[in-house]
Amino acid sequence: MxxxxxxxxxxxxxxxxxxxxxxxxxxxxxxxxxxxxxxxxxxxxxxxxxxxxxxxxxxxxxxxxxxxxxTFDAYAAIFRGGVVTRATLVSIGVTLVGSLLSVAVVALLAYSLSRPGSFGSRPVLMLVLVTLLFNAGMIPNYLLIKQLGLIDSWWALILPPLVSAFQVIIVRAFFLEVPKEIVDAARIDGAGELQILTRIMLPLSKAVLAVVALFQAVAYWSAFFNALLYLNSTEKWPLQLVLRTYVVDNAAIGTDLPGEVVPPQQSLQMAILVVSLVPILLVYPFLQKHFAKGVVIGAVKG
Incomplete structure (x- = not known):
């Protein structure tokens, strides 16, 4: 009993x-x-x-x-007009290039800051931490972009948000968790720092780098304010700025459908909104398996 x-x-x-x-x-x-x-x-x-x-x-x-x-007349209209198609291609290009460059730069910076005794690691780490608390502001950033000659250039959308201090700290914390014996064994075998990074650190850090790529991709895809500040040519506008113009500002959307079929303006606006949401919804399932693991990497030590 x-x-x-x-x-x-x-x-x-x-x-x-x-x-x-x-x-x-x-x-x-x-x-x-x-x-x-x-x-x-x-x-x-x-x-x-x-x-x-x-x-x-x-x-x-x-x-x-x-x-x-x-009916899919609204989608046919916005893509036949050319504006949304061009803006979608611009957003895809900026997101892909920006995310890849961001992952590469964050990984390089985090690895250099994680190596004990590397030249200037302490001052650079302090500068990275300071950016978490202070921001230069809109006007200094605009003047910097202007001095660099990036006004009305797609690089003005890619370079300013290229490095996130928070993501550098997370990736650095992961690199610090890699057992020192693995790195020492690689050095004994004659591997240099670049080989250690590419053949040991990066393969072990797929989860955290996938999270960095996802965060940066969402940031690049969703950004419109930098385009509003730095781009003068409407043909260079990304999709989010077109979305803001047609949905938030309620600008009229021209159509190019044959005959007299003209979709409602609100259907056109919602169609643009759906187009702006679908790419991230399609990408996220492929990175979701890494998200739960990578987002907490470095949060617990030991």
Whole structure:
């Protein structure tokens, strides 16, 4: 009888703790469902509105939750116009180039700061930490970009956010966690610092570098303020600045559809918004497996 009672007690324990009461679990489920609804319902409304016609939009008061007879005329219109297509290509190019350069620079800087005795590591680390607290401001940054001759250049979108001090600290903390014996063994075999970085450190740090790449890709893809400041030519605008112009400023979107088929302006705006969201939604699942591991790397020592 005692053994049976003890076995039941062990079954009731989960990871050394008693499972929550069914009412508590039900309340947690309701709260989680509400949180998911807060995120999912607006997104579904945006997609549905982009597929709806003017009659459905008017009847629904501006935002449709479920379109009847969905049509892709809005997407055909924004891509035939050329502005959104060009802006999408610009955003993809800036995001790819910026993310790759950012990962490379962050990895190089973090590795140099993680090596004990490297020249100037302490002052440079202090400078990196200072940037977490202080920012030069908009006007000094603009004057710097102007002096470098980067006004109306795509490099003005890539170079300013290239290095994140927070990400440098995270990657440096990971490099410090790599056992010293591995590095010493590589040096005994004749490996130089560049070989140690490329053949040992980088393969071991795929998770944290994937997180850095994801954060930088989201930052580059979502940025519009630098484009607003530094770009004078509208043909160089990224997608987010086009989105801001057409959705936030409510500028009219020209169409080039044959005949008299003209999609509603709100459907066109929501279609641009969907186009701006889809790339990140497609990339994230491939990096998600690294995210949970990489985001906490360096947070716990020992």
């Amino acid at each position: 005692v053994t049976t009672t003890a076995a039941r007690g062990r079954r009731r324990m989960v990871n050394g703790m008693a499972p929550p009461h069914p009412a508590v679990r039900g309340l947690k489920g309701i709260v989680l469902a509400l949180c998911c609804a807060v995120v999912i319902v607006p997104f579904l409304s945006v997609v549905a509105t982009s597929l709806a016609d003017q009659e459905q939009i008017t009847r629904a008061g501006g935002y449709v939750l479920w379109p009847q007879d969905p």
